[in-house]
Amino acid sequence: MSDKKSTKKIERYKLETAFVSLADYDVTTKGDDFMEMSIWHNGEGFDVILNSNGEQRFGLTWGQYKALKTLVKELDG
Numbered sequence: 001m002s003d004k005k006s007t008k009k010i011e012r013y014k015l016e017t018a019f020v021s022l023a024d025y026d027v028t029t030k031g032d033d034f035m036e037m038s039i040w041h042n043g044e045g046f047d048v049i050l051n052s053n054g055e056q057r058f059g060l061t062w063g064q065y066k067a068l069k070t071l072v073k074e075l076d077g
Contacts, residue, residue, distance in 0.1 A: 013041050
C-alpha cells in the first residue's frame with residue numbers, strides 16, 4: 001500500500017430540481033405526497049423521487065423518457 005495521498009478530485013455542484021405536491025394532480029394521494037425531479041449533473045437524464053404510499057426512486061435518460069412518453073401517448077390516446 002502506498003503512502004501517497006489520493007489525487008482524486010472531489011467535485012461539488014448544485015442540482016437543478018423541481019418539486020410539486022401531488023394533491024394538485026392525483027385525488028388518491030395524501031396531502032403531504034410529492035414528486036421531485038433533479039436533472040443529472042451531466043445533463044443526460046434525471047432522477048425522480050415519488051413520495052406516495054411509500055417512497056420510490058428512479059432515474060431515466062432523456063431517450064428513455066422519450067420512449068415512456070411515446071408509450072403513454074399510445075395507451076392514453
